[in-house]
Amino acid sequence: MKDDNDIITDLSIANSCLCSKLRAASRMISRSYGHALKPIGLKPNQMTILVAISLMGPVSITRLAEQLLMERTTLTRNLRPLEKSGFVQLNDGYGRTRELTLTQQGRMILDKAKPLWKNAQQKLTEQLGREDSKMISDLLKQILNTGVTA
Numbered sequence: 001m002k003d004d005n006d007i008i009t010d011l012s013i014a015n016s017c018l019c020s021k022l023r024a025a026s027r028m029i030s031r032s033y034g035h036a037l038k039p040i041g042l043k044p045n046q047m048t049i050l051v052a053i054s055l056m057g058p059v060s061i062t063r064l065a066e067q068l069l070m071e072r073t074t075l076t077r078n079l080r081p082l083e084k085s086g087f088v089q090l091n092d093g094y095g096r097t098r099e100l101t102l103t104q105q106g107r108m109i110l111d112k113a114k115p116l117w118k119n120a121q122q123k124l125t126e127q128l129g130r131e132d133s134k135m136i137s138d139l140l141k142q143i144l145n146t147g148v149t150a
Contacts, residue, residue: 029124036120040112045078047117050102050110053088058099061090069144082106 014020033044042050052068053059059067065075079100082088087106090098102110125133 032124033117033120036116036123037113040109040116042109042113046082047110047113049075049078049082050087050106050113053100053102054107054110058091058101060097060099062097064100085109 030044033047037044037047048068049064052064056064056067061075061079062072065072068075070078079088079090083090085105086103087109089101089103091101092098128136
């Protein structure tokens with residue numbers, strides 16, 4: 001009797017792996033938004049962080065990392081250039097926590113980024129079609145809401 005490993009082929013993995021397909025699609029989409037934001041020197045992940053701080057701030061690094069589903073160390077590394085550029089400020093919070101706030105410069109760069117983001121979003125929506133764009137967005141929300149973990 002054959003076990004499951006005999007039936008799984010490299011080709012079947014390549015054709016059906018959700019992880020590799022989502023990662024490849026994510027890289028392609030990130031490139032598109034990255035190209036759109038390049039004129040103001042922001043990367044897509046930086047815009048995501050700025051938007052989150054704008055919505056949540058003042059916010060601790062731990063809470064922001066949880067909200068963005070990022071490792072705290074990765075977020076800290078991604079915050080350094082934003083802090084160095086004067087877009088975010090790290091202040092003492094309650095107890096030993098430190099809280100992030102968006103600076104005036106951060107608000108200004110976010111205001112410049114919004115129309116660039118909107119153009120990238122519209123372009124992608126046009127390329128995929130409105131219905132497929134909505135379906136993809138809904139499926140991604142469903143994935144995020146299920147809390148799939150290791």
